[in-house]
Amino acid sequence: MLPGLPTPAGEVQLRTCQARRVSESVGTDLSATLRRIERAAGALATASVARMDDTLPWFRDLPADQRSWVMVVAQAGARSLVQWLRSDGGPHEGTQEVSDEVFATAPQALARSITLQQTVALIKVTIDVVEEQVDDLAAPGEAAQLREAVLRYSREIAFAAARVYARAAESRGSWDARLQALLVDALLRGDSPDVLASRAAALGWTDAPPVAVAVGPSPGGEVAAVLHTVYRQARRVGVEVIGGVHGDRLVIVLGGAADPVAATAELLSAFGDGPVVVGPSVPSLDEATESARAALAGYRAAPA
Template sequence: MSDRGSSRPPSAATLRRLERASGSLATRAVARMDDVLPWFRTMPADQRSWVMLVAQAGIASLVEWCRTPTRPPRLTGEVFGAAPRELARVVPLKHTVDLIKVTVEVMDDFVESVAEPGDADALRLAVLQFSREVAFATAHVYATFAESRGAWDARLEALVVDALVRGERTEELSGRASALGWAAMSPVTVLVGSAPAAGDAHGATRRAARQLRSEVLVGVHADQLVVVLGGADRLEAVAERVSDEFGPGPVVMGPVVDSLSRAGDSAAAALAGLRAAAAWPGAPRPVPADALLPERALDGDPVARATLQERVALPLQGAGGEVLETVRAVLASGGNLEASARALFVHPNTVRYRLKRATDLTGLSATDARGGWTLQVALALAALDADRSLWH
């Protein structure tokens, strides 16, 4: 609110002289900025020209402001209309305050030379009052920009997460994420689970991830919370902490990949794992998607089926009949090594040796409940595939 009613405005002649001098004053203001503000000297030429335009617009707005004392100020559009968004994007609020201060100082220095005789005090007071109004307008510009930037960031983040869920694998994802401040190149993983019914899932998840120095993108896809994590040394520890922010039910961690452009692969595996997780009620939270390979394969996931073939069935088949035969015998006996040895007519130590070879090849132990289940599913699916190939 202006208090110009308490003093007379500058005369029309003074305002005409100020209007004619606006270009010169703006040039002098920018020259002084260059002298006293080290950061201003490093600005690109186009950004400095924006400052010149805003300074000229500010002086023109001062003239109009003084000519119509009863008109409410509309300084946001008048002063910053030349480059509002660009300035707010590249110049911090503190620096903009410095620019206004320098401009006001230059105008104050030239009051005597611009004002008509007897008008100097009125013009000087008008400059000071106007600078206060500009300060309020500046705060409004930056507040509006922050609000719109926040809304834009939320939309862009939702688009990035949705693209990952839909399986997009393009380099554009990295560019979009960079616009959101994503700086990590690798590693990257995707975490999926149910969205919490109440509370700020986005804010809580971000805080949890950033406490462990991880990059994070958050999105809600249908009723699922999808979280992209990256850049941390131990993503497993970050995923464990972040999983506390999900709703009830399983939380699945996709495989760690080397870049955001491949995060779609991690998301696909995590979502497939989430669909199949009900078949493993005792799964940890979070559970790696690869730990759910047998359930995913049974649920019809072709990637899981191919992975079991590659990681389990083929290595055992390539190790020779004795190793594969021993694994089958141990599985059939429920993990009883002595019974397996009798069935195979070998010593129990021979069974142990062959099982160790099988574990080295597949990373799975036939005597472990979970490992035995994965081996059983992998070998059963391999047998079905082999049988089908005979019919074609």
């Protein structure tokens, strides 16, 4: 070992101390850098959108209004980075709220037209643009701190995007469950074809003939979990379904099944214990009330 060089143990300790100093320096005063980022927010957003246009083919196909909203979100992201840095970029109580506000600037329709995977791609492009300009954005001596802070912020903003899409999915799932329950009620009451058609259209139902209704016992538990099982199995079978829990009964509308009885047999695990009755096939959902009445009558008579 040459004089003046650290021993292996001392080298590890030295690197640990250096890493600790770098990590702690992220929370130091970056007021000069923050002012630079605030002034460059518009330019960063413009450069990010231009990069998206160059590297993401699907982004070029978006309507002009949605592209403009992406620009607004990118500008909000730059402002949120400043706010996050002012809070030391740490796990403070307001960190999550600041990050979520980035996406609150855009309408909910944008989340329905841009998938989570596409949103992650947009975030990555924006972070890449910011990282490339760290040396210009950072005040003298603060480039390393800013670069590490941007990396940590990218993690926070990715989690924020996941939270936004998770809440949207939960809300959409609850709304779809209510619509399906209303459609099932309309079928069992024998409402007019216009009512059935309007509620089915709101659910995105593809009227694939023939259509049949199956009635059986509900397995119990959360309605959303019951319907999730129905849809998962229906995708495997390759049929269109709308389901709803009506009291202690599970009612399923099947579309596009050449043999509704055989298709229902593939879905039996979604029902509870007891008889499952399939009504006769009808040409379309408009006439599904007849199938529902027959299936319900058979279900009531089955115990006898």
